[in-house]
Amino acid sequence: MANAISLMVTERLMPLMSQAVVTRFAPSPTGFLHIGGARTALFNWLFARGRGGKFLLRIEDTDRERSTPEATAAILQGMAWLGLDFDGDVISQFDGAARHAEVAHDLLAQGKAYKCFSTQDEIQAFRDAAKDAGTSTLFRSPWRDATDHPDAPFVVRIKAPRDGVTVIRDSVQGDVTIRNDQLDDMVLLRSDATPVYMLAVVVDDHDMAVTHVIRGDDHLNNAARQMTIYNAMGWDVPVWAHIPLIHGPDGKKLSKRHGATGAQEYQALGYPAAGMRNYLTRLGWSHGDDEFFTDAQALQWFDLTGIGKSPARLDFKKLENICGQHIAVADDAALQREIIAFLAASDQPAFTKPQETGILAALPILKERAKTFPELLDKAEFILASRPIQPEEKAAKHLDTVSRGILSELTPHLQTVSWVRDSLEAVLNDFAEGKNTKFGKLAGSLRAALAGRAATPSVFDMMLFLGRDETLARINDAAT
RNA sequence: GGCCCGUUCGUCUAUCGGUUAGGACAUCUGGUUUUCAACCAGGAAAGAGGGGUUCAACUCCCCUACGGGCUACCA
DSSP: OHHHHHHHHHHHHHHHHHTOOEEEEOOOSSSSOBHHHHHHHHHHHHHHHTTTOEEEEEEOOOOTTTOOHHHHHHHHHHHHHHTOOOSSOOEESGGGHHHHHHHHHHHHHTTSEEEEOOOHHHHHHHHHHHHHHTSOOOOOOTTTTOOSOOSSOOEEEEOOOOSSEEEEEETTTEEEEEEGGGOOOOEEEOTTSOBOHHHHHHHHHHHTTOOEEEEEGGGHHHHHHHHHHHHHHTOOOOEEEEEOOEEOTTSSBOOGGGSOOBHHHHHHTTOOHHHHHHHHHHTTBOSTTOOSOOHHHHHHHOOGGGBOSSOEEOOHHHHHHHHHHHHHHSOHHHHHHHHHHHHHHTTOOOOOHHHHHHHHHHHHHHGGGOSSHHHHHHHTHHHHOOSSOOOOHHHHGGGSHHHHHHHHHHHHHHHHSOSSHHHHHHHHHHHHHHTTOOHHHHHHHHHHHHHSOSSOSOHHHHHHHHOHHHHHHHHHHHHO
């Protein structure tokens, strides 16, 4: 029986194993890692990793003018922050130029591409005229079927089909049909013989054995044009999945005026990577009613069929909510490391050694009350600050003359009490009652004395954490 | 201009012809509370508009509106 089952499992898995999933993220290095790009990378990562496949990274740096090494570094950093590890080395598309050109020459030799001697000025003039006349601006090169060639600069264009239709079988968008008379004979090789992006992607995706192309839907139309190259070369077309772009809260394309657009800005803002992954995954993708999930669950559940077709908007409130949940369940040591990285990413001074050990020890009482790292750190002020504590404005209100007097009177009670939660609670409650005041009022003063803040963990937690001597010292500081 | 894609509560979404259109965040009311966070109970809140098809449409088709994309010797 067990054998029969394992055989069934093996048989079902075999086709999948022999055709393992390969995805890639292919950003152009012209700036930081955009949050939309980060989500695209995340989807590719989830899809490949969830299926034991490979996730590759290719930098599309064929535009020498705009590509910079700094941008590549920023993209790498952003991915590292989000924990999106890729297989193999970073691949430079520019490095493959010779191979891309080779394919273009192959097509030329096969008569599936041709040399076009029309100059850019001529083409531009044609387009302008067509626009004025209200006719199609699709350029039809007179050189497509020419036999005699002048001795002049030329570009290599592909002979795109003119009849029939091209159907993009897209896992997200469904079948998208484009009439072939809408396709132009796109340029493969520029007049300086360098390959163009449209050629490079196809060749690279084929050579890298990419099985699933998951990318922004701004490439949806390009897919039809790219298919003419696949078809001309007789290559298998990958599974396409064109995902909608992310929009700002106002529904417009996400741009700088919406605030943070770079993935790393979110790190500097203090969002934990796990929460970011969860939120970004859920944005435009769903698995029933599941909102909060672990990486393991996302890996198991993520599928192309769950991706929506309409653009989603960023909602910082929900991001915070999800992040708060992830901070609450995070492993203390890992959370500590992430907070330290956050400090560096946001240009804040690093922890001193005592602060570092203090935070780590207090994480259990801190992490359940914060949605972001700045919030957590704010509530950790009783650990980070050292005597004498300088109360902030809101806290100072709890330290008026009367309150200070009460704190002075409290001191002797704390000197003798057994330093455990139950005893402390009993003493403080009795004391408050004896003073005919509410415990809440007393707690406010204690909070101000111990942390200098109005929002802190429980006063008992802080007292236990600080210990008798430090607690009394701080109360004394505040009372006098 | 041409072509392509999209449109369910404020937001993210479920629904895959028959539901009182469900959940989450946000919001409002009440409760709890030691501040913050959290928690508990409850409320308000949606099928862009117009035509079809069908016994029945949020779901299928068409038109319009709105949003987005592509239309480069950029990627």
